[in-house]
Amino acid sequence: DAKTTQPTSMDCAEGRAANLPCNHSTISGNEYVYWYRQIHSQGPQYIIHGLKNNETNEMASLIITEDRKSSTLILPHATLRDTAVYYCIVRVQAGGTSYGKLTFGQGTILTVHP
Amino acid sequence: DGGITQSPKYLFRKEGQNVTLSCEQNLNHDAMYWYRQDPGQGLRLIYYSQIVNDFQKGDIAEGYSVSREKKESFPLTVTSAQKNPTAFYLCASRVGGLYTDTQYFGPGTRLTVL
Numbered sequence: 001d002a003k004t005t006q007p008t009s010m011d012c013a014e015g016r017a018a019n020l021p022c023n024h025s026t027i028s029g030n031e032y033v034y035w036y037r038q039i040h041s042q043g044p045q046y047i048i049h050g051l052k053n054n055e056t057n058e059m060a061s062l063i064i065t066e067d068r069k070s071s072t073l074i075l076p077h078a079t080l081r082d083t084a085v086y087y088c089i090v091r092v093q094a095g096g097t098s099y100g101k102l103t104f105g106q107g108t109i110l111t112v113h114p
Numbered sequence: 115d116g117g118i119t120q121s122p123k124y125l126f127r128k129e130g131q132n133v134t135l136s137c138e139q140n141l142n143h144d145a146m147y148w149y150r151q152d153p154g155q156g157l158r159l160i161y162y163s164q165i166v167n168d169f170q171k172g173d174i175a176e177g178y179s180v181s182r183e184k185k186e187s188f189p190l191t192v193t194s195a196q197k198n199p200t201a202f203y204l205c206a207s208r209v210g211g212l213y214t215d216t217q218y219f220g221p222g223t224r225l226t227v228l
Contacts (some may be wrong), residue, residue: 032215043118043204043219044157087156091215101147101172102206103216104156 004088009109012082016073020108022088025069030092033064035073037059044087044104047073060105079110085109117141118220120205125225127192127199128227135190135223137205145208146188147217150174150201157204163188200227 005023012018024033030078034049050056055062061074075082087107102114118139127133139146145164149157159172163182177196182188188207190223192199208219 015127034216041202041224043120043206043222044124044217046218047215053141101159101162102149106156 003089004105006086006088006105006108008106009111012075012078012110012112014112014114015077018078018082018110018112020073020075020086020088020110021070022073023070024088024090027068027090028092029040031090032092033062033068033071034089034091034102035060035062036087036089037082037110038087038107039081039084048085074092078110080112080114083110083112117206118205118218120220120223121193122133122223123221125223126228127225129192132191132193133225135192135205135225137188137190137220138186139188139205139207139218139220140186141207141209141218142185143207143209143218145210146182146184146195147161147206147208148172148178148180148188149204149206151222152201160190160203164208199225201225 019050032049032051033046036044038044048060064071085107087104121136147162148160151157160175160178161172161180163169166185169180169182179191202222204222205220208217
């Protein structure tokens with residue numbers, strides 16, 4: 001799976017959009033970009049994923065650059081409950097010799113303040 | 115209400131004792147995983163199972179054992195052979211498909227060896 005690089009920490013004011021970047025310059029054509037987050041002392045939570053098109057769901061939007069070497073997770077209206085560690089993961093779909101293992105790096109600590 | 119449950123939430127054991135962590139899911143997922151998380155670190159894969167009665171070692175399987183006798187259940191035993199068992203343990207299950215490969219995590223069990 002491709003390696004990712006994320007900023008160690010970011011701050012965001014409550015009610016504003018939080019834009020979390022991720023670099024994955026070695027991504028392969030069949031690798032997806034996944035985002036998870038982990039609130040303190042809880043299990044990770046799936047947020048969104050995409051291959052090359054931008055994606056949106058009820059939690060967030062995912063913007064992937066045309067060359068797929070980087071992406072941005074957007075939380076449109078951050079709340080205090082969005083304070084968490086956000087992980088960007090690049091991986092192929094599970095199947096064949098890939099058994100679905102998720103490799104979590106250090107992630108970005110997002111702090112939403114009033 | 116579908117999901118993954120882990121019990122207990124906190125567990126204390128004395129050195130030299132084996133202990134079993136429970137993981138149950140009612141999501142009808144075939145694949146299940148056990149991860150370990152140490153303070154300030156990402157997740158590391160201990161064991162995984164893609165189907166009932168089959169399981170494979172992950173990256174740090176030494177000192178751990180699992181069973182998968184039922185689709186819903188994937189218990190993890192931390193044996194006395196595990197040198198540093200104090201950690202946060204996370205169980206996950208995976209929904210697979212052509213366009214999605216998302217893992218859902220339980221709330222975790224925090225194991226402390228006294």
